[in-house]
Amino acid sequence: MAELRPIDPPFVALGPSGVAIRDRFKGLTAEDDKVLCLVGLHLGSLASKDLAARCRDGLEHSTDTWAARKRELTSQSSSRWAGAITKATHDQWALARRCQLAHIQNLEAGIKTIRHRLSLPIGEKGSKKAPGGYRSKQEWFAKARRLQVLEDRLERERTDREAGRVRVVRGGKRLARARHNLGAAQLTETGWRQRWEAERWFIQADGESGKRCGNETIRVTPDGEVSIKLPAPLAHLANAKHGRYVFAARVRFPHRGQEWANRIEANRAVAYRIHYDVARGRWYLTASWQYQPTKTIPIEAALAEGVIGVDTNADHIAAWRLDIHGNPIGQPRRFFYDLSGTAEHRDAQVRHTLTRLLNWAKTCGVRTVAIEDLDFGAEKTREKHGRKKRFRQLISGMPTGKLRARLTSMADAAGIAIIAVDPAYTSKWGAQHWQNPLTSSKRKTTRHDAASIAIGRRAQGHPIRRRTVPPPHDQSDRVGHRTVQADRRAHGCEELRPRIPGPRTRCAGTGCGANTGDQCAQHRSGHAAEHVQLMLSL
Known part of the structure; x- marks a missing residue:
């Protein structure tokens, strides 16, 4: 690998x-x-x-x-x-x-x-x-x-x-x-x-x-x-x-x-x-x-009301709103622009697109936009991609530098913070973990929409991978018990199940009793309780 x-x-x-x-x-x-x-x-x-x-x-x-x-x-x-x-x-x-x-x-x-x-x-x-x-x-x-x-x-x-x-x-x-x-x-x-x-x-x-x-x-x-x-x-x-x-x-x-x-x-x-x-x-x-640049606020304060993840493409930007937990809210938004023609026309298209994006962010009440920190300076040379002229034109046509400069300036005037994230694997992992689950008969989620979710989650510090689903019946646990995996760095076991107080009955319910958390007292093969029974029978 x-x-x-x-x-x-x-x-x-x-x-x-x-x-x-x-x-x-x-x-x-x-x-x-x-x-x-x-x-x-x-x-x-x-x-x-x-x-x-x-x-x-x-x-x-x-x-x-x-x-x-x-x-x-x-x-x-x-x-x-x-x-x-x-x-x-x-x-x-x-x-x-x-x-x-x-x-x-x-x-x-x-x-x-x-x-x-x-x-x-x-x-x-x-x-x-x-x-x-x-x-x-x-x-x-x-x-x-x-x-x-x-x-x-x-x-x-x-x-x-x-x-x-x-x-x-x-x-x-x-x-x-x-x-x-x-x-x-x-x-x-x-x-x-x-x-x-x-x-x-x-x-x-x-x-x-x-x-x-x-x-x-x-x-x-x-x-x-x-x-x-x-x-x-x-x-x-x-x-x-x-x-x-x-x-x-x-x-x-x-x-x-x-x-x-x-x-x-x-x-x-x-x-x-x-x-x-x-x-x-x-x-x-x-x-x-x-004038002196505006002092940046802490990233935790910027993310207090969620974030809008933005994926930059050659002909449009894909955006999706995320809550504070990294879950997508509502429908994805796509803002198209036409970068053909004169420089004045291209600049006007970029400004119009960013204006629509920032107005949508203010309507949603979100004060933060996450965007990739892109730089294709070494990726669009003819020597690296050779005959892939269309791919080189695609990369060259993405207004990374102009869009980033325009966005920071316009967002500062609108009171919206911009968070730049590492662009590594956002499109690949976003499509792998988010494209199919968010696609339905009424909504077709594109690869760019999924990438915007990955960008927003990376800005929030969440992993791009989605939470694990509960296991099927009769495999370790019943459906509904496990909704998320423990962190891979957590080497300890689960804590004891708390005792739930309730009315006294003839049978003790789950979570009751002195040996609830004692795994050695349970009926499992190879535990100390089994060895004690064998010694008494002798």
């Missing part, structure tokens, strides 16, 4: 550490639009030059080089714009380094898998833990060539990482590659140019605590008036004091608007970003701020 891996204990997930809200600029005049384009173009060119300088520094970067770059940018914009640009540059460089390390680890995993499969005989079957050999000589030869390609890529990436060299494209690599294939991207050259320039514009400023409305560079008043500090070369466009430009458009934030208003009235830091959507032809303003 294969050895099972240890199961990690469940834990209460931390809430979000920040929030971002967005609203559209409505009522912009032609002059406002012109100023935004000029500011974005000027600051975007400075951001591109600063990013190139940071990439040239590589691992030799220091606080002195950072200060030198900031002084150079200050003369062409302002000290606050220069600080925002250099901070964004460092964040982008650090992100590129993390992505580079993840790419190296992915290449190493692919090379290891190919080497293992090449070492096996052709046609050898694999196991659940390791893939088998390749099916034919042709596939073996093609994978041998791919191994050489991956090894060359790995050597090049390792060399770049040791030298501190990263490759970053301001505006996005996908959009840059679309320029060479406009037909497939369904873009014209003019349309692509507009999108490319808009993506490379830079109009964002970090918040400052203690300053008026929480930001000195991009200021938004409680009544929605927006003004920005113009860079030095564009100061002649100002229409207010101190080189500021006040826009005719007003903004308001329907979502978390009161929270935002409380922050700016207290002059707490709020960061802003202004960006242009070319497809819609609209300007948007995004406000964001950070």
Whole structure:
């Protein structure tokens, strides 16, 4: 029998550490639009030059080089714009380094898998833990060539990482590659140019605590008036004091608007970003701020009113409510979503599904949702699953990271705790112990519904296996005596049966008498009572 891996204990997930809200600029005049384009173009060119300088520094970067770059940018914009640009540059460089390390680890995993499969005989079957050999000589030869390609890529990436060299494209690599294939991207050259320039514009400023409305560079008043500090070369466009430009458009934030208003009235830091959507032809303003994550409550307190187990799938999430004892209540619920189409459509589908789930949890009075702590980073590579394209697409299509991030944020706002559990064997054991008993002529329980029960019981600390049924007649006990097995770690015997007081009769009932708990006094073969009778007969 294969050895099972240890199961990690469940834990209460931390809430979000920040929030971002967005609203559209409505009522912009032609002059406002012109100023935004000029500011974005000027600051975007400075951001591109600063990013190139940071990439040239590589691992030799220091606080002195950072200060030198900031002084150079200050003369062409302002000290606050220069600080925002250099901070964004460092964040982008650090992100590129993390992505580079993840790419190296992915290449190493692919090379290891190919080497293992090449070492096996052709046609050898694999196991659940390791893939088998390749099916034919042709596939073996093609994978041998791919191994050489991956090894060359790995050597090049390792060399770049040791030298501190990263490759970053301001505006996005996908959009840059679309320029060479406009037909497939369904873009014209003019349309692509507009999108490319808009993506490379830079109009964002970090918040400052203690300053008026929480930001000195991009200021938004409680009544929605927006003004920005113009860079030095564009100061002649100002229409207010101190080189500021006040826009005719007003903004308001329907979502978390009161929270935002409380922050700016207290002059707490709020960061802003202004960006242009070319497809819609609209300007948007995004406000964001950070706060301390909500302290997690003890897991025992979170489970005081039961739990809702959630199983994540490629096209829906299956949920079932459990009581405090781990028993399913009511009917299973399935919340479907469609992850085809654009990124905005997929994100909207995930948010709508989670909203329905959380509303159902509040209706039931349950304050806790249990979900698997999934990460398919190493499970969806083409080298491990080979020709199983549909299976790889199934795994890749499951929005594990986005759903987990969205769920923790939305659940924190709704006052619902999230418990993350180990995903090991939940689908297998749930189907084994819960699918058939909960299936009837009026209800068809799926494998995913049973997995949601397993997830909820694991969050509660209960075993996934169901309680044992009573034994049949004339086997150890009558039906109805034993409803659950004793724990396997309990080595002791049952205690003595208590004496039940009652009226005196000629015959003593069950549970009465001095020798009720003395097993040696019972009529059983081999006990001391039998030996005493034999000695007296002699």
